[in-house]
Amino acid sequence: MPLSGSLSTDRELNPFAAEVREGLSWQPRKQLPCQYFYDATGSALYEAITVLPEYGLTRADTRVIRRLAPALSARMPTPVAVVELGSGSGAKTRRILESLARRGPVDYYPIDVSASALARCAQEMAAFADVHPLAESYMDGLRRAADARLPGQSLLVLFLGSTIGNFERPAAQDFLGQVRASLLPGDALLLGTDLIKPLARMLLAYDDPAGVTAAFNRNLLGRINRELGGNFVLRNFAHEARWDPIHHRVEMHLRSLKAQRVSIRAAAFECDLRKDETIWTESCHKFHPEEVREMAAAAGFECAAQWLDDTWPFAESLLTA
Numbered sequence: 001m002p003l004s005g006s007l008s009t010d011r012e013l014n015p016f017a018a019e020v021r022e023g024l025s026w027q028p029r030k031q032l033p034c035q036y037f038y039d040a041t042g043s044a045l046y047e048a049i050t051v052l053p054e055y056g057l058t059r060a061d062t063r064v065i066r067r068l069a070p071a072l073s074a075r076m077p078t079p080v081a082v083v084e085l086g087s088g089s090g091a092k093t094r095r096i097l098e099s100l101a102r103r104g105p106v107d108y109y110p111i112d113v114s115a116s117a118l119a120r121c122a123q124e125m126a127a128f129a130d131v132h133p134l135a136e137s138y139m140d141g142l143r144r145a146a147d148a149r150l151p152g153q154s155l156l157v158l159f160l161g162s163t164i165g166n167f168e169r170p171a172a173q174d175f176l177g178q179v180r181a182s183l184l185p186g187d188a189l190l191l192g193t194d195l196i197k198p199l200a201r202m203l204l205a206y207d208d209p210a211g212v213t214a215a216f217n218r219n220l221l222g223r224i225n226r227e228l229g230g231n232f233v234l235r236n237f238a239h240e241a242r243w244d245p246i247h248h249r250v251e252m253h254l255r256s257l258k259a260q261r262v263s264i265r266a267a268a269f270e271c272d273l274r275k276d277e278t279i280w281t282e283s284c285h286k287f288h289p290e291e292v293r294e295m296a297a298a299a300g301f302e303c304a305a306q307w308l309d310d311t312w313p314f315a316e317s318l319l320t321a
C-alpha cells in the first residue's frame with residue numbers, strides 16, 4: 001500500500017505524530033503543543049515543579065481554595081454536580097467536594113485525556129462523591145456531564161491551576177463562551193488564574209535553579225523519541241523562559257545549541273534546526289484580576305466573587321451563569 005499523504009487521515013490515526021509534524025513545520029517559528037508534556041515522566045516532573053520553592057502557583061491555588069470552600073459550597077444550590085476540567089490534584093478538589101458533601105450527595109465528573117490521572121482521581125474522591133470519570137476533551141466531557149444533569153441539580157465547573165493560561169487570549173475568551181453556553185442559570189464556574197507579578201519572580205518560576213522545569217521541557221523531546229521514534233539528542237537543547245510584555249505571558253522554548261537534523265520515524269518527518277533556533281513549547285498567560293472579570297462578562301458570566309492570595313498573586317474567580 002502506498003504511504004498515505006493525507007494529514008487529516010494521519011490526524012485520526014496518530015494525532016500526536018500529526019501535531020508534531022505540523023508544529024515543527026511551522027513558519028516562522030517551530031512549535032510543539034504543550035498538552036503532550038504530560039506522559040508519565042512529564043506528569044511526575046510537573047508534580048515536582050509544584051513543590052519547588054520558586055513555583056508558588058500551586059500552593060497559592062491550594063491556599064485560596066481552602067479559604068473559599070465554605071463560602072462557595074454555601075452558595076451553590078443543592079443538589080449539585082461538580083465537573084472538573086483536568087482531573088485535579090487531590091488536595092484542591094477534595095476541599096471543595098468535602099465541603100459540598102456536608103450539604104448533600106455530590107456527583108463528580110472529572111474530565112481528563114489521561115486515563116491514569118482519572119483513575120487516581122476517582123479513587124481519591126470516592127469518599128466524598130459519586131465519581132463519573134470522563135476520558136475526553138474538556139468541552140465534550142462538559143457537554144456529556146450537562147446532559148446527565150438530574151432535575152433541579154446545579155452544576156459547578158472547576159477550571160483550576162491557571163490551566164486557562166495555556167490558551168492564547170482569544171482562545172481563552174472563546175473557551176469561556178463555550179463553557180457558558182452549556183450552563184444554566186444558577187450554575188457556576190470556578191476559574192483559577194495566575195496573576196501578573198514582578199518579572200524576576202515570574203521568570204524564576206519557569207527557570208528554577210535546580211533545573212526541574214528544564215527537564216520537564218526537554219522531556220517533550222524525549223517523549224517524541226520514545227513514542228514516535230524520534231532521534232532528538234536532549235543535551236543539544238537549552239531550556240529558555242522568556243517574558244512577552246505584549247501578550248503578558250511567560251513563554252518556554254527549547255534552543256538548539258547547534259545546527260542539527262532530527263528525524264521522527266512515526267511522523268515520516270525530518271527537519272533541520274539552525275544553531276540558536278528555538279522550538280516554542282508553551283505559553284503561560286498571566287492576568288490582572290480585573291481582566292478576568294472582563295473576560296467573564298464578555299462570555300456572559302457574572303463575577304460573583306474573587307479571592308486572591310497575597311503571598312503569591314493568584315486569583316480564584318467565581319463566575320455565575
Ligand code: AVJ
Nearest residue numbers: 049161162163165166213284
Ligand atoms: C499546568 C499550565 C498551570 O503554566 O504554570 C509549569 C505548566 N509549565 N511550569 C503553568 C508549567 C512549566 C503550568 N500549568
